[in-house]
Amino acid sequence: MQKTSIKKRVTLKDVANAVGVHVSTVSRALDPRTRHLITPEVAEQILKASERLDYRQNAAAYSLKTNRTRTIGVVVPDITNPVFPPIIRGVEDALASRGYVAILGNTDGDMRRETGLVETFRSRGVDGLILASVEREDAAVSKLAAEGLPVITVNRRVDDSTVASVVNDEAEGIRRVLTHLVSLGHRRVANIAGPQSLSTGAARYAGFEKYRGPMGLVDDRDLVVFANAFNEAEGERCVEELLACGAEFTAIVCSNDRLAVGAIAALSRHGLRCPEDVSVTGYNDMPMVERMQPPLTTIRIQSNKVGFEAGQLLVKMIERPPGEYEAEHIVLPIELIVRGSTRAIRPPNGRGRETG
Amino acid sequence: MQKTSIKKRVTLKDVANAVGVHVSTVSRALDPRTRHLITPEVAEQILKASERLDYRQNAAAYSLKTNRTRTIGVVVPDITNPVFPPIIRGVEDALASRGYVAILGNTDGDMRRETGLVETFRSRGVDGLILASVEREDAAVSKLAAEGLPVITVNRRVDDSTVASVVNDEAEGIRRVLTHLVSLGHRRVANIAGPQSLSTGAARYAGFEKYRGPMGLVDDRDLVVFANAFNEAEGERCVEELLACGAEFTAIVCSNDRLAVGAIAALSRHGLRCPEDVSVTGYNDMPMVERMQPPLTTIRIQSNKVGFEAGQLLVKMIERPPGEYEAEHIVLPIELIVRGSTRAIRPPNGRGRETG
DNA sequence: TGTTTATGTGCAAACGATTGCACCAGCCAT
DNA sequence: ATGGCTGGTGCAATCGTTTGCACATAAACA
Structure with a gap:
């Protein structure tokens, strides 16, 4: 029969008493690193007893003593x-x-x-x-x-x-995204870059700047706009900004998924559909973006x-x-995940924004 | 000039020495609950000193002593x-x-x-x-x-x-969902219930059983199917099961959002569109479900x-x-959030599944 | 003025573990 | 047979706090 009253916690001393040895012996027997100092059978007994009494080390005492x-x-x-x-x-x-x-x-x-x-x-x-x-x-x-x-x-x-x-590997992620877009025929690719005070934002932007030229993309200053935060609202704002300054683009590389989500929303408010009119890419492959409409092409990080x-x-x-x-x-x-938000560029004649 | 060597942590004793009192006095002065025991100006000095020395209580020692x-x-x-x-x-x-x-x-x-x-x-x-x-x-x-x-x-x-x-308030959430569906004309409402070993699953199912009758819904045993887990895969499986047994329904109440996501996916694989053919509701209003296609009607929990x-x-x-x-x-x-995944029932003649 | 009462401080004992050191067998080698 | 090892155990200090108690000192009372 167990007493139902307040169980006092079992300490080293309790198991020491139970076995008939000193607490220091128990301490050593219980620590695998010092167990070799103890006679095997004694150690055995101690292990048994500590098990039986349900001994658990007092973390506070351990910390106080060891500073860990x-x-x-x-x-x-x-x-x-x-x-x-x-x-x-x-x-x-x-x-x-x-x-x-x-x-x-x-x-x-x-x-x-x-x-x-x-x-x-x-x-x-x-x-x-x-x-x-x-x-x-x-x-x-x-x-x-x-x-x-x-x-x-x-x-x-x-x-x-x-x-x-x-x-x-941020730069590599951006490189993959860009090669993907290039393979789809995109040349006027905009970038919604993340906050430059964060390494992710900076590294992804750096990747964009590094690879856009070599890949034959149009190198227009107006095609880059900086978000102040990695969220949907900023994604929307940045698209507004891109459109306001009259930049022409067939795709937007966003520095993360949430920016992309906001971007797509803003585009659609302006009557631009994704991916028919503009391809959009994200970064991170966060949960549920595969269920969005359109499912987001993005970079999967581990x-x-x-x-x-x-x-x-x-x-x-x-x-x-x-x-x-x-x-x-x-x-x-990282890994490129191609989904529905990117598509081959339309033949130039069918393209509203490009001709207008 | 600060020494750049390993800073030893400042203890009560250090501030006691600095002020010229006993550690117990410092201890009392630092604890708002015992501060009244100390002469105000002494307490003041101690506070100042502990501030200046950047004293921080050693959590392990505190825990060891107080057992908290x-x-x-x-x-x-x-x-x-x-x-x-x-x-x-x-x-x-x-x-x-x-x-x-x-x-x-x-x-x-x-x-x-x-x-x-x-x-x-x-x-x-x-x-x-x-x-x-x-x-x-x-x-x-x-x-x-x-x-x-x-x-x-x-x-x-x-x-x-x-x-x-x-x-x-699980039952109330289900009640809101059902009244919403009823107001849209639905009478044949299926339920993908969650695991009954979990209180959420059980309570929501109980709500469904409790209100379906009084609200005039068709009370068919085949309209309920139990998921073994709250995830998308089970949502899909449950829809398969519903369809397999030939149940007729115009709406599905799902015990949570992830089941709903899976349900919608499975429906669409069978050529049934949401909300045109079947309305679907979720529960929880988890992030991103407002960005899905269709945006999910659901219950927002706080x-x-x-x-x-x-x-x-x-x-x-x-x-x-x-x-x-x-x-x-x-x-x-809770709060009912009506979005695109629920819609008024079609006039009976236009309804494929009901007439077939 | 002498006794009581308050009030503020110091003393020292915990809390439960780890660990350097001392000790004591027993064993081997000289 | 004596000395030195060695391996196993116990001793006791220590980590930094909290807190009951003792003890001063000063204030309040008779």
């Missing part, structure tokens, strides 16, 4: 943005298998909140930090890394290359893997003696 | 499922303002993983638990609550009503608020002296 929490902080702009959950999931999967756990915070793109969260997390003694919220210039982050706290940026990176990162690699790398950094840190930078390959 | 971690565990089936991020976000917002933090785990619907996560979290000494992963019968959860650990289920609930919960309320309630439970617990059950109102 087996906890890492994950900071994202907004978990509600579909790009981030798969990344977070990847991180958690990588951590869980190593006995680590993640605490999460949202910044809503506010750098002061980022700083605040990092403070909070440090105060809680996190062993490392994974940041998906960084801007290219991020003094706070460089400082962290310099102080010796393991930090990795995911999806984005900071310009300061001493901070480890796991990102996607979000889950990005997170998983970051989690693994961070644990590696944490468990490696400090000082040996040469910041690693992992770049994952 | 200001951490709560959040367990969801899969953070990648768009239903959950807004809930999690709500929880975190509620917690952050009270100085709490959330650690997260995914079960993928596996109850053993749920148990495992709960174990892990308890071992880390969480002050409470928010579970979005529970099934109606969930022995582990009832046990937890009985042991005195504050637990709340969100979005779902367990049958055992001693476990607090924050959920949506996901963020569900999470927020749960977070608030949990903190209340944690900070209230134990024993006073009368499990609260919060039910939040």
